[in-house]
Amino acid sequence: MATLKDVAAKCGLTVTTVSRVLNNRGYISEETRAKVYAAMEELNYQPNEVARSLSKKSTKTIGVIVPHIRHPYFSEMISNIENAANKQGYKIILANSKGAKHKEKEYLDMCTSNRVAGVILFSSSVQVSEFADSKIPLVTVERFIENGTAAVECDNEQGGMLAAQALIDSGCKNVLMISGVVNNSMPADDRVKGFAKVCEKNGISYKEIVTSQDQYESLDYHSLLDSALKLDSDIDGVFASSDLIAAQVLQVCGKIGRKVPEDIKLVGFDDVMISRLTTPPISTIHQPIKEMAEMAVELVISATEGKVVPKRTLLPVSYIERESTI
Amino acid sequence: MATLKDVAAKCGLTVTTVSRVLNNRGYISEETRAKVYAAMEELNYQPNEVARSLSKKSTKTIGVIVPHIRHPYFSEMISNIENAANKQGYKIILANSKGAKHKEKEYLDMCTSNRVAGVILFSSSVQVSEFADSKIPLVTVERFIENGTAAVECDNEQGGMLAAQALIDSGCKNVLMISGVVNNSMPADDRVKGFAKVCEKNGISYKEIVTSQDQYESLDYHSLLDSALKLDSDIDGVFASSDLIAAQVLQVCGKIGRKVPEDIKLVGFDDVMISRLTTPPISTIHQPIKEMAEMAVELVISATEGKVVPKRTLLPVSYIERESTI
Structure with a gap:
């Protein structure tokens, strides 16, 4: 060379x-x-960018840590982050924590050692003290960490409210909500809160089933959904906390002979590609993934430049009606 | 710090x-x-890994350049590459070329400037001469470049043959193949070759429709599929060159009142998550994505260590039967 x-x-x-x-x-x-x-x-x-970085103390690199790469929500996020970063002349180092605490810590250390300009962290379990000594901006998405630099969230409670209202508006009386992982404080918790609030206000009976860490890791919810739907034949509406789960609700309904939308109305969450590729396409709560990704990148870069950045940024969600509720 | x-x-x-x-x-x-x-x-x-890298002339980093991050095939690939790299103590820099020639060149330069140990490149258009002067190992996946270090491919021709055989075995007489992008020499071309060979041998009538670069970029094939299926009501079998396209065939069939598998049998390609999430689930050609990803990482690292690596590695595919052909 x-x-x-x-x-x-x-x-x-x-x-x-x-x-x-x-x-x-x-x-x-x-x-x-x-x-x-x-x-x-x-x-x-x-x-030699390595040599240039050394003199500048940091690289034009953003570390991106996600718990899943192949999950459609995260692959859309990563795609939008890469795009936003690239526009600002930054590249991304991508790391898959698989939701494991020790992996997140390990990757944060790796990012620090590699003098990234900042880190965008999805989820989850990193303890306050573990990141306390780092001087690198840490932006979390869909998770608020007390000593992080900034958090970008979507309005999950509003999402739950919109989902409940959509099911009620399409005539549901007995609804089921499939929520996030039990014992793991996650954004989906606020979705349950909003969902329950609207159901109660309207006098609609609702049930919640929680999912397990194993299911989140394997992305396979079929057997859980099968037993939940068989257990209660009165259910006429389902709100799934991701489009990925909603697609599996569709499949299970097909297997047990319940039609969507005729017998059961269905609302997902995220508005990722899969919700448009099923038959019928799934009504869902749109997360502003592109805007959240752009905001996260902007916050990392602004923090790097020493600017004051908002500690929390909450972006609105909206309801997208497709055929699963009509 | x-x-x-x-x-x-x-x-x-x-x-x-x-x-x-x-x-x-x-x-x-x-x-x-x-x-x-x-x-x-x-x-x-x-x-300070930056300082350490400088003295070692290269970093424990692999550049990964893909034309799409959110396409399910690439997100599964990226996930497996990250996993394999991590096991060897390597991290990945991810870049999205969007299939644009100038972006691929730009990212290859970025990788060189950042002294990555090697690059894994998906697709496409990089000219031989443009990478000729680099001393960094370049491993291509699903694409053979004359002066690349190594290429990892799956047996696309065999995949086309298996798909044709599956449709014929399930009774199809008039089959349609939806192939890759026209005027862009891509792996899907060999799928067509294998598909045509088996159809001809069995005296089965087949048609091929090509897709456009625009469709590949937007990942939306609905209108193309709609007109192709309406044009010829005799079609009783479809082979789509990706599961993503196959999922859209399912939707279009639903819209125009043709049932899968009763009226039309359907075979996809890739065996990514989406093929298991549709109703009915899609029979498909399994690409050994995990093994291809591991092989690409191994080849990059071996080449970095100065070992002689195979110029071309061809991995086998297999047919996975699901409900869309039964």
């Missing part, structure tokens, strides 16, 4: 001059600049 | 000694080692 020295030799200038051109430092004539760029091109010179 | 100097001061040793402990260089007594680690822990010292 060509070095700075090779470039300097090629155009008959000193290494210092070439370095000044590269870093845009001091007065450089147009002629010199052109000469240096021509030589760089000819030698296919690639500046 | 604590520095090496702080650690040295804390345990009353020289910076050189502490550095030797960190880098496991020369003889160090157990007592000294223990003292240094205790001080590091107490000060929450994070070694």
Whole structure:
């Protein structure tokens, strides 16, 4: 690989001059600049970003830690974060914590050691003290951490309320909500709160079933849904806390001979691709994934630049009606 | 953030000694080692990987360039690559080229500048000459590049053959194949070859429709599928070149009143999550995504270590029967 020295030799200038051109430092004539760029091109010179980072104390890199890469919600998030970061000249290091506490800690250390500019963390369990000593901005999404730099959330309670209202508006009297993982304080908890509130206000009977960590890891909810739906044949509406679960509700309904939307109305959460690919397509609560991703990136970069950033940012959700409730 | 100097001061040793402990260089007594680690822990010292990388000329990082992050095939690939890399102590930098030639080139330069150990590239258009001068191992997946280090492919022709055979075995006489992007030499081309071969051998009439770059970018094939299926009401079997397209075939069939599997049998390709989440679940050609991802990571690391690696590695596919062909 060509070095700075090779470039300097090629155009008959000193290494210092070439370095000044590269870093845009001091007065450089147009002629010199052109000469240096021509030589760089000819030698296919690639500046060493590692060395540049070292002198700048941090890299133009954002660490992104998620509990799942293949889960459609996270793959949409990652895609939008990469896009927003790229527009600002940042690259992303992606790490999959699988929801494990020790993995999150390990990846946070890895990010620190690699002098990332900041970290965007999805979920979950990192203890306050474990991140206390780091000087790197930490932006959490869908999770508020007391000593994090900033948190970006969507209005989960409003989402639960909208879902309940949609089921009630389409005539449901006995509704079931499939919520997040038990014993693990997660955003889905607020969805339950909003859902319950609207059901109670309208005098509608509702049940909640919680899911397990195992199910979250395997992304397979079929047997849980099968027994829940068989147990109570009066259920005429289901709110699933993700579109992924909602798609499996559709399948289980098909298996046990209950039709969606005729017998059971169904509302999902997230508004990811899968909700548009099922038959019927699933009515769902739209999370502003693109805006949340852009906000997270913006907050990391602003914090890096020493700006004051909002501790919590709450973005609104909306209800998208498709065929599963009509 | 604590520095090496702080650690040295804390345990009353020289910076050189502490550095030797960190880098496991020369003889160090157990007592000294223990003292240094205790001080590091107490000060929450994070070694500067950027500085370490600089002296080692490369980082324990693999650049991963994909044309889509949210496409289920790529999100499964990325997840498996991250997992395999992590097991070997490598992290990944993820970049989304959106299939654009200039973006691929830009990201390859970014990877080079950041001294990644190697690059795993999905698709597509990078010209031989554009990467000719780089000394970084380049492993392509589902694409053979003459001057790449290594290519990992699945047996696409066999996949096309298996798909045709499955449709024929389930009684189809008029089959349709939805293939890759026109004018863009892609792996799906070999699927068509295998598919056509088996149809011809069995005297079965087949049609092929090609998809456009726009459709690939938007991941929306509904209108194309709608007109293709309406145009020919004799079609009794469809082979889609991805599960994502197959899921949309299911939806379009529902809309135009053709039942799967009663009226039309359907086979997808990839075997990603979506094929198990539709109603009915989709019969498909299983790509060994996990093994391909592991192989790509292994090849990058082996090449980094100066080992001779196979130029091409072809992994087998298999047919997974689900309800869309029964």
